[in-house]
Amino acid sequence: MELAGKSILVVDDDELLRERLARALVRRGLSxxxxxxxxxxxELAAASAPDLAVLDLKMPGRSGxxxxxxxxxxSPKTKVVILTGYGSITNAVDAIHAGAVNYVTKPADADQxxxxxxxxxxxxxxxxxxxxxxxxxxxxxxxxxxQQALADCGGNITRAxxxxxxxxxxxQRKLKKLAP
Numbered sequence: 001m002e003l004a005g006k007s008i009l010v011v012d013d014d015e016l017l018r019e020r021l022a023r024a025l026v027r028r029g030l031s032x033x034x035x036x037x038x039x040x041x042x043e044l045a046a047a048s049a050p051d052l053a054v055l056d057l058k059m060p061g062r063s064g065x066x067x068x069x070x071x072x073x074x075s076p077k078t079k080v081v082i083l084t085g086y087g088s089i090t091n092a093v094d095a096i097h098a099g100a101v102n103y104v105t106k107p108a109d110a111d112q113x114x115x116x117x118x119x120x121x122x123x124x125x126x127x128x129x130x131x132x133x134x135x136x137x138x139x140x141x142x143x144x145x146x147q148q149a150l151a152d153c154g155g156n157i158t159r160a161x162x163x164x165x166x167x168x169x170x171x172q173r174k175l176k177k178l179a180p
Contacts, residue, residue: 003114004029006051011041011067012083013059017106021054024110038062042074049075054113055100057084057091058151065091068098081116083108085151146174 008030012018015036022032033050035041037059045053053071055064062070064082071078082095085106092103101120104112146164153159161171 003052003117005031007031007033007048008052008054009041009044009050009078010034010054011037011059011064012054012056013037014056021110021113025113028110028114038067038070041067042070045071045075045078050078052117053078053080054083055080057082057095065094065098068095068100072099079117079120081113081120083113085147142174146171150175 008025010018010022010025010032011034012021013036018034018036022034025032030052033044033048035044038061041053041055044050053075055067055071057064059067064084068080068082071080080100081102081104082091082100083104083106084091095103102116104116108116146160149163150157150160153163157171157175158168161168164171
């Protein structure tokens with residue numbers, strides 16, 4: 001799938017990441033519009049339907065998964081990739097069920113995002129079926145939950161431990177272990 005010349009909507013609440021990704025996509029020949037959140041993204045899509053869209057999963061207000069069906073109602077031909085720092089099989093399945101063509105975990109650069117569109121749109125690449133994806137192990141689920149809590153607390157281990165309801169030292173020990 002040739003992507004140069006296509007229009008793309010980048011939706012992420014992280015201004016630095018949004019602007020950096022937008023500049024990199026412009027350098028690769030795409031026409032880029034960027035939005036900080038769901039409302040702005042829907043306004044931009046209603047004004048001019050993008051060919052492609054990259055939606056951050058976790059944003060203040062409506063999440064990328066909540067925005068996805070609304071965006072597809074406004075712009076049904078838009079191909080969407082979900083971008084997130086919270087990678088899990090459950091999120092991937094939810095994104096595919098909601099209409100995304102693919103799913104990319106952060107940190108991701110422009111080439112990885114574009115490759116996700118190519119892989120998700122390839123005619124010979126079947127979409128994963130929910131029954132083909134296994135549920136995460138208990139260790140993976142715990143690790144993902146800890147990482148999400150830590151990110152929600154801005155990397156502050158003390159606040160994350162309080163949020164999780166575990167002692168700070170226990171959280172530190174868990175973080176020293178490698179991800180499952």
